[in-house]
Amino acid sequence: MKIGIIGLGLIGGSLGFDLRNCGHIIYGVSRKESTCQRAIEREVVDHASININSLSTVDLIFICTPITLISSTLKQLTSNLRPEVIITDVGSVKTAIVKECEPLWSNFVGGHPMAGTAEQGIEAAQKNLFKAAPYVITPTENTPKNSIKILEQLAQSLGSKVYTCSPEIHDQAVAWISHLPVMVSASLIAACVGEKEKTVLNLAQQLASSGFKDTSRVGGGNPELGLMMAQYNKTGLLHSLQGYRQQLDEVIEYINREEWDSLEQLLMMTQKKRPPFIGGQKNS
Template structure:
């Protein structure tokens, strides 16, 4: 069994700990607050916990589960405590900025992104089995140590996740479309609705909102800090996807303005027939 350290005990770090502890790995958790470390111990997410980064010293594999903008700084802080053979991996949703910085800091680094989450954040909503059946992306480069990659791959496979491997830049372009753009679109939908000038109509719309609105607004109602970090660290790819989305919306607007119902029907039919390629069976 690998000795695991998890730095950052939020939703993802806590969920990793619940699974890896259950599978028999010794798991030490490091949190910013002692209360969080105690909570992780109580719920069985870790076998040892604290706030001292030196607790990573005995780890074979370290998962950095901090916010995106703290990953490199965390790696730099824990590096003096690690053995040279230790592997560091992360769970950040953007890889293009992080991977080069991390490879410069630690030779045995493997970029990772388990694509599972909830609208809520924090250890309290951590869940065993969160990653089962969900994509887990690994983003090795020419500099990646093959042995380190295989160790992280084996752990991800044990979570029953669907493994995927690609270059960091490919990852960022793909997630801009299917993860980061939807957050911005969903948030814009909510804000556009709030622009209704008649309070009575707005109240009625809120009363009538059902599954369609709930589905399309879900990710826009998530944790604002996560959306901001997505945009900040994947700015170029997100702007490209936003531009193309705006163009598509404008085309729909043109068809409706022109009352070109046949063309609109064709566009909606194309969307209907294309959607299954993005949706995996439950």
Template sequence: MKIGIVGLGLIGGSLAIAFREKGLEVLGVSRKATTCETALAKGIVTRASTEMGLLQTADVVFLCAPIKAIVPTAQALIPHLKPTTILTDVASVKGEIVQAIAPLWPNFVGGHPMAGTAEQGIDAAIPGLFIDAPYVVTPTPETPPDAVETLKGLIALLQSRFYCCAPQIHDQAVAWISHLPVYVSASLIAACGSETNSEILQMAQAIASSGFRDTSRVGGGNPELGLMMAQGNRQALLNSLAGYRAQLDQAIALIEQEDWEAIANLLATTQQQRPSFL
């Protein structure tokens, strides 16, 4: 089986490494010739090019471009594919992408490998990135079952945990556990940074430790990615933000009322709920 990968950054490069380790031929396409040269020098891909035509013999192609570039990349790629090629993507939002590409290519299967690091680019690609990570595919009722099964087999090679759901289910679920935390975390940083007393601010910055580090991590990540999350998954993110705001309002009210029993019950409930998400 020949695997095509468009975009040889962290995700695309790590996919290439994983499939090469399983003995598959990997064809890589990047906008930059230097990235192609690096991928070849490191043995990450079998062949590489800046031209989409390299993928005309690929059996499965992974679109690993940024969220906003997925659809135009697919449109540019499709004329070069053989009719049986399975096309998939790795974007963290699925609704708009599936809606746009599925009518253009019947063998399109939306996908989202939920793994990554804070690093970017071909040099960030690492072996084993997807081991035991969730990998969600989002077929529609019109998606050929064989295409889903082929992708499921490749996900098994990655040693990822396979999940399958409708695009809309994926987007709201991801809004809760991935996109909402980015904006909660960013708001935490912004709120702390808005402290007007310089002595207090300096002390807070000096003594910030694991609690702040853990809860602020995703809010201090890639701004471009956070923006694309909001643009691509706007309504689901708004739904999640509204739900979170309601919980904050409830906590504020309970503390104002000094209803310590209710606060204790809330914290006991969240303590019990957390393991089911991890």
């Protein structure tokens, strides 16, 4: 297959490596000439160009730009393509993107390969990044069945665990396990810092250890990423936040009323229910 990749960063570049390795011919597009050159040198792509029209002959296109640029990139593309060309993206939220993109291209299939590292850019691209990692494909009732199937097969060829669901189900699931933890964790840091008694705050900083470190990690991460989650997944995140707030209130009530049996039962439940969430997933 001839495959186009727009955006040759960590995700786009790593897709290029593995798809090329599967025997596809890869056409890369980047805004920077220097990135195109490095993509060729690193053998991430077969061809590279700063001109989006260079993709006029491909069969399938991955849009691997930042989320904010996905639909505008799609608009630039569509005038020049045969209608049977499948276009997909790799954005980490799906409802908003699919809603914007589907009317622009009927052969659009939303996707979210859930792999990554802390690094960015073409130099961070690596082989087998998607192996054993989840790859969620989010068609709607309008998405052509054959296009879904082709994308599923491509994702399987990367070694990913492929899940297919609606954009809404995807967004609610990632709200729970990715976007909610960021807000929960950021609130922890902000609440601690809000302690008015400076002696307490200073001592807390000295005594903080692995428990605080782990619980605060994602809340102390990239602010742009947290903001993007809230902006693009407002509905899913608010649903999770409201469920979380109710749960927190229950815990506060147990402690306030000294309902120790109820608190113990809750903590026994959370100890038991955590393992199904952490069954050897790849980091993302």
